[in-house]
Amino acid sequence: MELKINNISKTYPNGVTALSQVSLCIPNGMYGLLGPNGAGKSTLMRILATLQDPSEGTIHLGDIDMLNDKDEVRKTLGYLPQEFGLYPKATAENLLDYFAVLKGFSQKKARREVVESLLKKVNLWDARRQKLGGFSGGMRQRFGIAVALLGNPKLLIVDEPTAGLDPTERVRFLNLLSELGENSVVLLSTHIVEDVSELCTNMAIINKGEILLETQPLAAINAL
Numbered sequence: 001m002e003l004k005i006n007n008i009s010k011t012y013p014n015g016v017t018a019l020s021q022v023s024l025c026i027p028n029g030m031y032g033l034l035g036p037n038g039a040g041k042s043t044l045m046r047i048l049a050t051l052q053d054p055s056e057g058t059i060h061l062g063d064i065d066m067l068n069d070k071d072e073v074r075k076t077l078g079y080l081p082q083e084f085g086l087y088p089k090a091t092a093e094n095l096l097d098y099f100a101v102l103k104g105f106s107q108k109k110a111r112r113e114v115v116e117s118l119l120k121k122v123n124l125w126d127a128r129r130q131k132l133g134g135f136s137g138g139m140r141q142r143f144g145i146a147v148a149l150l151g152n153p154k155l156l157i158v159d160e161p162t163a164g165l166d167p168t169e170r171v172r173f174l175n176l177l178s179e180l181g182e183n184s185v186v187l188l189s190t191h192i193v194e195d196v197s198e199l200c201t202n203m204a205i206i207n208k209g210e211i212l213l214e215t216q217p218l219a220a221i222n223a224l
């Protein structure tokens with residue numbers, strides 16, 4: 001599957017232009033969107049997550065017209081927002097089960113299986129009965145990925161996931177992401193160069209709402 005972003009612009013009601021004619025062609029695998037604070041990354045991520053409409057442009061995921069067929073794309077979309085909402089009193093197991101219900105897993109047995117396999121995948125199975133309020137930043141991000149992976153999304157959007165993580169947690173989180181990129185489009189936004197250079201096969205640099213460069217991280221580093 002391929003994600004095709006064509007001439008997306010976004011001007012907020014207050015007149016700020018966050019995105020200006022952004023076009024990107026994103027294949028399966030890990031794709032990095034690198035840019036400083038205020039570049040427009042979160043705006044683009046929210047648009048791709050169907051939470052916000054652009055002022056103009058089109059987006060296609062394979063055959064799906066994402067802006068006109070939001071229900072269809074939501075079936076196959078996973079999103080880890082920059083600030084993952086906290087439910088401090090819920091346990092990891094119960095909250096993931098709850099999100100699985102929302103995602104359409106209606107049968108208890110199937111749900112239990114998917115919850116178990118996802119918590120194991122993100123290395124939180126041993127912590128399943130702990131409350132999220134006691135989780136470290138890294139544990140919270142890994143839990144957020146488990147939620148985002150419910151239903152095997154073809155498009156996974158991860159917004160600045162390593163910003164608050166210490167080095168050990170960061171490496172652990174990035175390793176987890178790197179296992180996911182095989183059969184889906186994984187789009188990672190970050191202001192940290194190493195997140196992209198260590199992980200992504202393709203990348204774009206965004207600044208002030210404009211794409212400055214599309215490249216392959218290894219090629220870019222070799223050119224230095």
Ligand code: ADP
Nearest residue numbers: 012014016036037038039040041042043082160
């Ligand atoms: P980021 O760390 O991605 O730059 P921000 O701190 O800019 O995020 O934004 C956090 C939240 O505040 C977002 O929901 C964003 O939509 C909103 N926001 C950011 N800038 C403005 C603004 N100038 N006016 C209104 N809302 C804003």
Ligand code: ADP
Nearest residue numbers: 012014016018036037038039040041042043044
């Ligand atoms: P990034 O994620 O790269 O930090 P954002 O997409 O959060 O960038 O922000 C891009 C620009 O749009 C910034 O100037 C920010 O202040 C502005 N912005 C973001 N959200 C809003 C909003 N809801 N209303 C107005 N301006 C916003």
